Amino acid sequence: MRQARLFTKTVKELPKDETSYNAQVLIRAGFIDKTAAGVYAYLPLGLKVLNKICHIIREEMNQVGGQEILLPALTPKEAWVTTKRWDNFDALFKLTGLENKEYALGATHEEIVTPLAKKFIFSYRELPLAVYQIQTKFRNEKRAKAGLIRGREFSMKDLYSFHASQEDLDVYYEKVKAAYFKIYERLGLSAETYLTYSSGGAFSKYSHEFQTLTAAGEDHIFICEKCRVAVNREIINDLKACPECGNKKLREEKAVEVGNIFKLGTRFSEPFKLKYRAENGEEKPVIMASYGIGPSRVLGTIVELFHDEKGIIWPESVAPFKVHLLSINENEAAEKIYQTLIGEGIEVLYDDREVSAGEKFADADLIGCPIRLIVSAKTLAAASVELKRRAAKTGELIKIENLVVTLK
Ligand code: ATP
Ligand code: MG
Numbered sequence: 001m002r003q004a005r006l007f008t009k010t011v012k013e014l015p016k017d018e019t020s021y022n023a024q025v026l027i028r029a030g031f032i033d034k035t036a037a038g039v040y041a042y043l044p045l046g047l048k049v050l051n052k053i054c055h056i057i058r059e060e061m062n063q064v065g066g067q068e069i070l071l072p073a074l075t076p077k078e079a080w081v082t083t084k085r086w087d088n089f090d091a092l093f094k095l096t097g098l099e100n101k102e103y104a105l106g107a108t109h110e111e112i113v114t115p116l117a118k119k120f121i122f123s124y125r126e127l128p129l130a131v132y133q134i135q136t137k138f139r140n141e142k143r144a145k146a147g148l149i150r151g152r153e154f155s156m157k158d159l160y161s162f163h164a165s166q167e168d169l170d171v172y173y174e175k176v177k178a179a180y181f182k183i184y185e186r187l188g189l190s191a192e193t194y195l196t197y198s199s200g201g202a203f204s205k206y207s208h209e210f211q212t213l214t215a216a217g218e219d220h221i222f223i224c225e226k227c228r229v230a231v232n233r234e235i236i237n238d239l240k241a242c243p244e245c246g247n248k249k250l251r252e253e254k255a256v257e258v259g260n261i262f263k264l265g266t267r268f269s270e271p272f273k274l275k276y277r278a279e280n281g282e283e284k285p286v287i288m289a290s291y292g293i294g295p296s297r298v299l300g301t302i303v304e305l306f307h308d309e310k311g312i313i314w315p316e317s318v319a320p321f322k323v324h325l326l327s328i329n330e331n332e333a334a335e336k337i338y339q340t341l342i343g344e345g346i347e348v349l350y351d352d353r354e355v356s357a358g359e360k361f362a363d364a365d366l367i368g369c370p371i372r373l374i375v376s377a378k379t380l381a382a383a384s385v386e387l388k389r390r391a392a393k394t395g396e397l398i399k400i401e402n403l404v405v406t407l408k
Contacts, residue, residue, distance in 0.1 A: 001044075001321065003351040006030075008043045010363050021216060022300040023147030025312055029366045031320075038144030038152030045367065046299075048320040050155065053295045054134050056186045056317065057157050060179045064172075066132040066159050071112045073136060077102035079111035082271045091139040105138035110290060113160045114268040121286060123277045124164045128172060132159035134295065146218060148300030149256055159291040164276060166265075169287050173263060176291050180210055180259055187298060188315030192305060193258065196221050196230040197243050203265025206235075206243065210293075211255035216304040219257055222250035230255075256301045259293040312368030313390050321349040323407065324369035326360045328376035337375060337385065337400065344404050365390070371407070 008030030015034045018024055023040070026032045031046030042050055058068065077094075080086035086094075086104070093105040106112070113131065121127065137156045144152050159176065163169040177195070184193040189212055196209040211221045211230060221230040224242035231239055231250065241248045266285040269275070274286045299318075306313045316322060323341060325348050327334030338350045349369060351360050357376075364372050372395070374386040379397060387406065388395030398406050 001349050003349055004353045006044065006349075008045065010366055018147070019145055020147030020149065020300075021307075022149065022303040025303060025307060025366070026148070026300075029311060029363075029368070032148070036152075038141055038150065040148065040151065040153075040296075045320040049314070049318050050295055050299055052318040053187065053298050054155070054157070057183055057293055057295060058134065060183045060186075061132050061157065061159055064130070064175050064179045066130045068133065069131045070133050070135060071106065071109050071116075073106045073138070075104050075106050075109075075112055077104065079115065080104055083111055083268060084271075085111065091141055093138045093140050106135070107137055107139045108156075108290075108292075109133070109135075109158055110160070110264070110268045110288075114272040114274055114288070117160075117162055117286070118272060118274045121162060121274065121276055124279055127162055127164040127276060127286070128168055130159060130161040130172070132157060132291075143218075146216065146300070148296045149216060149304075150218070151296060154294055155296040157293045157295060161289045161291070162274075163287040163289075164278065164284070166287055169263060169289055173261065173289055176261060176289075177208065180261065180291075180293070183293065184210060184212075184258070186317055187302065188317060189258070189298075189302065189305070194221065194223060194228065194230040194255070196232050196255075196257075197235060197239075198232040198260075199235050200263065201265075201267065203267065204263040207260065207262040209257045210259035212258050212301050212305070213253050213255050214301060214304045215254055216301075217254040217256040219255050220252055221255045222252055224250055256297065256304075258298050258301055259291075261291045262289060264288040264290055307368070310362070311366035314368045314370060316370045319347075319370050320367070321347040321369045323348045323371045323373055324364045324367065325350045325373045326357075326364060326375065327352055328357045328360070328374060330375045330377060330380060333380055334375040337373070337403065340404065341407070344408070346404075346407055373403075 011028050033041040035041055092107050095103050134157045138153055141150050141152050144150055161172055184190050192213045194211050196211040197206045198209045200206045220233040222236050223230045224247045227244040269286045275283045278284050341348045370390055372388045379386050384397040384399050386395045387398045
């Protein structure tokens with residue numbers, strides 16, 4: 001991508017009501033734009049990152065047998081009345097259409113996926129099954145002050161699994177839990193992310209959250225260093241100890257819930273009468289679980305974790321571009337290098353703008369691609385480019401002939 005042609009420019013003026021670091025820096029660097037409180041537009045750089053996060057999640061969901069679907073965002077009131085959540089779901093956006101027909105904007109999709117599954121699940125032979133989607137969700141959140149961490153419109157991956165027995169669900173639940181660990185590892189978040197025990201509802205003692213430590217977090221968790229797990233504030237009052245080893249010396253930290261897995265049991269299959277015929281001919285309710293991750297919240301969390309005073313420092317797996325190539329008055333040589341790199345399939349943002357070197361350096365640091373390459377008269381005199389990692393203090397000269405091998 002040629003930066004002179006990029007839709008966005010770095011922005012100096014921030015919206016006055018934007019107080020969160022992640023949204024501020026993402027707006028300044030041109031990744032997102034703020035449309036309203038809790039509502040953001042994804043611009044070319046931001047959408048690239050969001051898509052990379054979604055791609056990682058998608059691969060791991062496919063790996064555990066999840067089949068991708070896409071459910072509607074406009075959902076009929078009746079489904080929410082059936083589960084008694086029309087009046088009880090916090091922050092449901094409600095609207096009225098023609099002939100006074102009422103809808104909710106999808107805040108989660110148990111109400112839609114359960115009656116859908118009823119059209120295809122009849123016997124034990126069809127089970128287990130798992131479907132997921134990555135979709136925009138809507139919640140009329142009271143506090144929308146944390147940027148992408150708490151949107152009123154946000155992206156969610158929601159997986160739903162359907163089982164013939166609790167035992168079968170328990171096995172699958174552990175498989176998805178392992179897939180979640182893999183996802184956070186690939187996103188570069190594993191060092192800061194803790195499996196966190198949370199309240200489980202009527203069908204299991206606990207549910208599990210995945211909580212990433214950051215001062216920007218709105219949750220408080222209590223960490224057991226020995227087991228590398230945590231307990232959510234909701235249940236610490238009853239528990240006062242690590243649920244795995246009984247350790248009472250827990251460390252309190254602020255964190256963001258980046259994912260959540262939950263055994264639903266028959267909470268939704270009962271009201272929708274989602275049943276299957278067992279091998280012995282008996283009719284039984286289907287046992288369900290749901291598994292959420294917020295890709296847009298993950299994006300905001302990554303920015304909160306990986307930055308310095310100059311800007312963002314993207315983990316390579318989700319960076320908008322691997323390489324930011326800066327031409328310092330050497331467009332001819334830089335153009336050749338640009339062509340070589342993209343020919344090799346390397347993702348490059350090429351700063352070919354007519355602006356000062358200082359502005360190019362500042363913007364490269366703000367945007368935060370993992371590798372910065374400088375082409376200048378000085379580097380060319382040594383038949384080289386300067387390569388500096390965004391996280392490093394200093395760079396090194398690399399011979400142009402060795403550049404592709406070095407980058408790969
Ligand atoms: P929170 O307690 O932070 O409001 P939640 O318990 O309501 O989260 P879930 O309903 O389990 O969250 O949603 C699944 C996932 O969707 C969460 O783990 C989180 O990653 C993401 N998510 C939930 N609400 C938001 C939001 N307002 N903005 C961005 N992401 C969200
Ligand atoms: Mg919530």
